[in-house]
Amino acid sequence: MRKQKISILVGVSLAVLVSAAHAGNWQNSWPSEKSAAAQRCAKTFDDYQLQAVCMDNEKEGYNKMQGNFGLPSSVARKAKVRCARTFDDFQLQTVCMQNEKDGYGKMQKY
Numbered sequence: 389m390r391k392q393k394i395s396i397l398v399g400v401s402l403a404v405l406v407s408a409a410h411a412g413n414w415q416n417s418w419p420s421e422k423s424a425a426a427q428r429c430a431k432t433f434d435d436y437q438l439q440a441v442c443m444d445n446e447k448e449g450y451n452k453m454q455g456n457f458g459l460p461s462s463v464a465r466k467a468k469v470r471c472a473r474t475f476d477d478f479q480l481q482t483v484c485m486q487n488e489k490d491g492y493g494k495m496q497k498y
Contacts (some may be wrong), residue, residue, distance in 0.1 A: 390403070394446045411472045411481075412425060412450065412472070412476060412477060413451035415470070418447065418450055418451075422485065425443060425450070425477075425478065426443060428446070428476060429442035429443050429446065442479075445477075445479040445480075446477060446478045449479035449480075451466065453478055453481055453487070457486065459492055467488040467492075468482075468485065
């Protein structure tokens with residue numbers, strides 16, 4: 389039974405690492421993230437015009453991920469990790485962070 393639990397834990401850990409490897413990482417420089425963002429855009433869109441729009445959105449999302457979205461730093465840091473775990477694209481991580489900001493603001497009223 390113990391061996392099975394360890395195998396499951398290792399499998400889950402590897403799955404998390406593999407999925408995290410494809411996610412955009414706001415802590416890296418844009419030049420180091422640009423190629424992976426272009427690959428994500430090309431995978432999502434066949435048309436070059438849509439790939440270009442996607443890249444504009446990725447760069448804008450990356451730039452926004454450098455801030456704290458009006459959240460306390462420690463709250464923003466944890467939310468960024470959750471958003472990056474859920475979404476690979478910077479543009480979707482940014483939407484997630486805006487939703488986190490809105491939710492945080494609402495929770496402060498309770």
